[in-house]
Amino acid sequence: MRKTMQTTRWRSATMLALATLAMIGCRGSGDAGGDKGDKNGEKKAEGPQNTTITWWDTSDSTNEAPKFKDLIQKFQAKYPNIKVEYQNIPFEQARDKFKTAAQANTAPDVMRAEVGWTAEFASLRFLAPLEGTPAAADAADYLPAPLASNKFGGKLFGVPQVTDVLALLYNKGLLEKAGVKEPPTTMAELKTAALAVKAKAGADGLYLNPGGYFLLPFIYGAGGDLVNADEKKITVNTPEAVKGLEVALDLIKSGAAAKPDLNSGYNQMQAGFKDGKVAMVINGPWSVADDFSGKAFADKGNLGIAPVPAGSTGKAGSPMGGHNYVVYAGSKNLTASYQFIQFMNSAENQAYLAKELGLLPTRSSAYSLPDTAANAVVPKFRAVIDKAVVRPTIPQAGQLLIPLDQQYPRAVSGDKTPQAALDTVANDYKQILKDWK
DSSP, rough: HHHHHHHHHHHHHHHHHHHHHHHHHHGGGGSSOOEEEEETTEEEEOSSSEEEHHHHHHHHTTTTTHHHHHHHHHHHHHOTTTTEEEEOOOOOHHHHHHHHHHTTTTOOOOEEEEEHHHHHHHHHHBBOTTSSSGGGGGGBBHHHHHTTTEEEEEOOOOOOEEEEEEEEEEEHHHHHHTOOSSSSOHHHHHHHHHHHHHHHTTSSSEEOOOOOHHHHHHHTTOOOOEEETTTTTTTSSSSSHHHHHHHHHHHHHHHHHHOOOOOSSSHHHHHHHTTSSEEEEEEEGGGHHHHHTTTGGGGGEEEEEEOBBOOSSSSSOOOEEEEEEETTOSSOOOHHHHHHHHHHSHHHHHHHHHHHHBBBBGGGGGGGOOOHHSSSSSSHHHHOOOOHOOOSSSSTGGTTHHHHHHHHHHHTSSSSEEEEEEHHHHHHHHHHHOOOO
């Protein structure tokens, strides 16, 4: 079913783009608020605004959204002529919903887009380029890797709101009980430490979520990747990638890692870690607040954070995720949209979100501000970011994990060999990346 949906989406992309281009082109000079098009059809901001902009926020509606609303109040106090209409859109629905809205010319002025969506939206010409606008005024201050996810065709189509990266999270008490003095730095050390925990500490040493995104550190660490975007090659089934999958499977088969639940792997991983039944997991900063809600981390100092262990190449590779602020190309309120992004993404406001929510700033200067340092977790992830791998900035990036999500569990269950599982992923990629080798 999923494969069929992907194929249909791909085939419809070109027609969708053409239809939207026609709509946007027809709107042209009709935009209100002093925006106008240049000779290339790209809109430039000018003049003050007295208007309403709509922002689609895809953050967690319970824990994160209230803090973003706090910032909106501050923005409207500073810019009383700009009203922000806030809408929280469930993350799982947001990508398709935005594409549908853009096609119908009803998209929001500003959206919080996952890093894998930005190039896709830009390729469909749904997004306004941000060079030379207030939204990108401090581009040099952004961390290079998060900023890279906003570039497509040589232009900047967003700025990074928040970044994230997978790390090794560990229970210091359980590792100490097992006689493990330092967190493992290689996959071999990870296996040894996990088996020691199982033998001496009365807990599982490791739990691996069988989701495709969580397999990437193993593939990267073995020298593999999903694709080579520069050469337009599908590489997900190379010997290096297969080796990475085999390392993950060996951890499970050897008993170093618990046998994962193939239907609810993430939830079971979190439950075990929070309850002190699992010593180590590979997860991102978004999980830390949930970790702290468990009895194992009633003392927050018991949570350790380290880079994902290195693979056979000697290098650790952790996928970089996160979200970007993007502006709809058909917006009637470009100037106000740019000002809104500039305010929301200031170093001070990123530091505020780091303090309140533990979000990882994307601006270098934010890490030196007191609010960031006040968070017990964020500074520890700073070193992990430096080892992050930027995922390919291609329009189809958002579709690449789905086949991996389907085949990784089949390899874990033994239904397919590692090579057969990744060969199937590669065949699925050929349906997504039609002209690739």
